[in-house]
Amino acid sequence: MSLVARWCLEHLGSAPVEELFSSGHLSTVIGLRLADGREVVVKVRPAAPRVAACVEVQRRLFQAGYPCPEPLTGAAPFGDDIATAEVYVPGGDVLPRADHAPAAFAEAFARLIRLAPGPAEVPALAPPPSWADWNQPGNGLWPRSEESDVDLDAVPGAEWIDEVGRRARDRLRVGGSRAVVGHSDWLAGNLRWSEDALLVVHDWDSLTVDGEDVLVGFAAALYSTVAEEKLATVGETRRFLGAYGEARGRALSTEELRRAWAAGVWTRAYDAKFQHAAGKPITALSENEARERLRRAG
Known part of the structure; x- marks a missing residue:
């Protein structure tokens, strides 16, 4: 057997x-x-x-x-x-209707945050997954990936990725909202829909504890309105953040918005650094998009 x-x-x-x-x-x-x-x-x-x-x-x-x-x-x-x-929960569509996708993804995330137990009510979820581990101890910028033992801090080239990652991390180390339990890998591939209704969310190993603004920022930067392998544009992130505020019944404050934008930059920069280290095309973030997202992070 x-x-x-x-x-x-x-x-x-x-x-x-x-x-x-x-x-x-x-x-x-x-x-x-x-x-x-x-x-x-x-x-x-x-x-x-x-x-x-x-x-x-x-x-x-x-x-x-x-x-x-x-x-x-x-x-x-x-x-x-x-x-x-x-x-086993089979079936479902990869995406809701494109015109409704920002609100659908944001409402699903807000419901998750609302229903999840508090951090003190469950065993420790540390350490975070690498793509969410922006505040790792020590002097290094990038955590080790679960997929590789490569030290990303030692990989030369594409220095702009290190710069935007460092600026986003430094912004995140100032201030912060209440700690919550949430999903750190809010990719379209991890959700399935029945028309515009959420059918199921997968990949619960990606749970972590962080500020609500940080987790919302990750989700707003990672979801897609058009295809499973795509990531949110700047405009789509903006619409997600607005829809999240409506779904929770309170708009994100200026400080929460800035930290959410910074969190999205950091997780996308981490993926970009990993792509660079693996010799792959850098698709997770571009220099121009990084500049615009950092501008919105204040």
Whole structure:
């Protein structure tokens, strides 16, 4: 019997009879149909204490009525790694209608922030995912990626990325709003829609704790209105931030807006630095867009 089959039998009470899909980026993700008829997703990744905390937040969000897959297990050993299981939620559209996308993505994010437990109510979610770890200790600017051991601070070239990343980080280190639990990877590929209604949000390993303005800034810079592989334009980020304020019932203050813009610059600059280090085309951020976003960050 395979390790997957043994794990399912032990933790789900039923062995798999069919593999529905298999994929993976930072985790190995396997869709399975079990002998008892259930369809589940098993995720395998390196062991880390924050995984159990992410599952607990996901469980509480599901119980509160948020559209996320229902967790079926906690974090359980899987050989040298750790695995979790959740209900398989198939289907859905990648995007809502383009003219409604900023409001749809922003309203979904505001609902998540509203329903998520407070940081003190759940186990620690530290450390943040690398693309959200703007305030790492030490003198370095860029955290190590989960995908590579390359020291991004030591990679030469494209110095403009380091400059905009440093300016965004320094802006974020001044002020700050209340700490909340939120999703740090609000990419279109992690959400599915039924017309304009949110069907499901995936990738709950991307949960972290940060200021509401920072997490909103990440989301506003990462979502897309046109295609899964695209990122928000300056105008789309502006519309998301306005829609988020309407959805939470209180417009973002001038300071919150500036920090949100700075957060978006930092996470996009981090991705740009990683693309440069990997020898790939830099698509996450351009110099002109960075300047405009930093201008809005004050």
